[in-house]
Amino acid sequence: DTEVTQTPKHLVMGMTNKKSLKCEQHMGHRAMYWYKQKAKKPPELMFVYSYEKLSINESVPSRFSPECPNSSLLNLHLHALQPEDSALYLCASSQDGRGYNEQFFGPGTRLTVL
Amino acid sequence: AQTVTQSQPEMSVQEAETVTLSCTYDTSESDYYLFWYKQPPSRQMILVIRQEAYKQQNATENRFSVNFQKAAKSFSLKISDSQLGDAAMYFCAYYNAGNMLTFGGGTRLMVKP
Numbered sequence: 001d002t003e004v005t006q007t008p009k010h011l012v013m014g015m016t017n018k019k020s021l022k023c024e025q026h027m028g029h030r031a032m033y034w035y036k037q038k039a040k041k042p043p044e045l046m047f048v049y050s051y052e053k054l055s056i057n058e059s060v061p062s063r064f065s066p067e068c069p070n071s072s073l074l075n076l077h078l079h080a081l082q083p084e085d086s087a088l089y090l091c092a093s094s095q096d097g098r099g100y101n102e103q104f105f106g107p108g109t110r111l112t113v114l
Numbered sequence: 115a116q117t118v119t120q121s122q123p124e125m126s127v128q129e130a131e132t133v134t135l136s137c138t139y140d141t142s143e144s145d146y147y148l149f150w151y152k153q154p155p156s157r158q159m160i161l162v163i164r165q166e167a168y169k170q171q172n173a174t175e176n177r178f179s180v181n182f183q184k185a186a187k188s189f190s191l192k193i194s195d196s197q198l199g200d201a202a203m204y205f206c207a208y209y210n211a212g213n214m215l216t217f218g219g220g221t222r223l224m225v226k227p
Contacts, residue, residue, distance in 0.1 A: 042205050042217035043159070088157065099209035100147040100166075105159040 004106035023074040023091030031097040035090040050097025118218035137206030146210035154202040
């Protein structure tokens with residue numbers, strides 16, 4: 001199984017809502033990533049968990065909160081988002097946190113903030 | 115900081131023809147890895163090909179091959195016998211130890227039937 005799944009596929013939320021994005025992989029990977037991708041732009045790394053240790057991209061606002069309940073699951077909790085946060089959110093996993101390993105991407109969650 | 119530049123925002127190719135996508139990068143490191151990732155309109159990004167900087171031989175994966183010029187810091191992707199399914203955004207990416215994967219701005223490839 002080389003699949004990374006993400007739910008939901010689409011999400012529309014207001015600026016006062018709290019929602020969560022979910023990601024799952026069963027490849028035994030020990031690193032998982034959240035990326036934000038704007039239209040016609042490359043993915044921007046938000047967070048990475050490697051062996052359950054979080055690395056943070058310091059430019060990510062605190063209204064985004066990651067959680068890694070176990071090595072197969074990754075959540076991204078959203079609260080008080082802004083319209084400029086509307087984007088495609090991609091989850092990825094790799095064997096470990098070393099960047100030379102292939103990253104396997106999910107299909108993404110298309111987020112719209114009203 | 116490392117930078118990756120893809121100078122061609124869009125490219126088009128006739129089906130069955132060959133196309134080359136360009137990528138240049140800036141680094142002071144000698145040991146690093148380079149990648150081409152493909153993101154089709156369905157959005158799921160997949161790895162096309164990977165090159166280790168210490169290897170002189172250019173990587174090849176079926177119809178996909180690279181021209182790795184280390185001194186010139188150039189890493190182009192050649193797609194032979196282009197197929198309609200090759201239509202996608204292609205991202206060049208760079209990695210060296212201690213840093214995260216750095217993507218270029220992408221090239222949108224269109225394949226004409």
